[in-house]
Amino acid sequence: PRPILLTRHGESRDNVRGRIGGDSVISDAGELYAKKLANFVEKRLKNERAASIWTSTLQRTILTASPIVGFPKIQWRALDEINAGVCDGMTYEEIKKNMPDEYESRKNDKLRYRYPRGESYLDVIQRLEPVIIELERQRAPVVVVAHQAVLRALYAYFADRPLKEIPHIEMPLHTIIEIQMGVTGVQEKRYKLM
Ligand code: F6P
Numbered sequence: 001p002r003p004i005l006l007t008r009h010g011e012s013r014d015n016v017r018g019r020i021g022g023d024s025v026i027s028d029a030g031e032l033y034a035k036k037l038a039n040f041v042e043k044r045l046k047n048e049r050a051a052s053i054w055t056s057t058l059q060r061t062i063l064t065a066s067p068i069v070g071f072p073k074i075q076w077r078a079l080d081e082i083n084a085g086v087c088d089g090m091t092y093e094e095i096k097k098n099m100p101d102e103y104e105s106r107k108n109d110k111l112r113y114r115y116p117r118g119e120s121y122l123d124v125i126q127r128l129e130p131v132i133i134e135l136e137r138q139r140a141p142v143v144v145v146a147h148q149a150v151l152r153a154l155y156a157y158f159a160d161r162p163l164k165e166i167p168h169i170e171m172p173l174h175t176i177i178e179i180q181m182g183v184t185g186v187q188e189k190r191y192k193l194m
Helices: 013-017 028-044 059-065 092-098 100-108 121-127 129-137 148-159 163-168
Strands: 002-008 052-055 073-075 142-146 175-182 185-192
Touching (some): 028 059, 028 175, 092 100, 121 129, 121 163, 148 175
Parallel strands (some): 052 142
Antiparallel strands (some): 002 175
């Protein structure tokens, strides 16, 4: 059995301000997580010479992976966070106040709701397909450093969670979800690096 390690990026400046989307750098707390993650990965994947680190193309995942040395890194656009379209850069409060209909529609059907000029969860699930195919094909461990919505979808695939639950799965910051795919099925461990 070989592990797949899933983690969100370290806390970003936009996380601190409550803004969605964007391409901000990580905060001091995010930097600290990046160092702890590197430590964890280097220990956990010692002797795993073929392992690789996958990130999105956004700064916050690339910066989070940057202290990890000794493994190749691959950037996937398909791992970028859900595109919030016209709401990119806003807080949930601002969306609620300035675009109440959009806010309500999303609340009523978070899975299917598509941000104007952006994406829905269903769109994200669809674009992740090549990533999933490649993850299935890998024989060596993979560390995936990505984003909340994207990781909900990836996790749901491996943990066999129903589609309608995906937008509501808890995906906290600074936590590693380790998935082991063995002959007896899928096993899961969580590591909170605080
Ligand atoms: O707030 C962080 C974030 O990654 C945003 O960039 C993104 O829009 C959001 O989480 C996705 O979570 P939700 O679907 O619950 O809004």
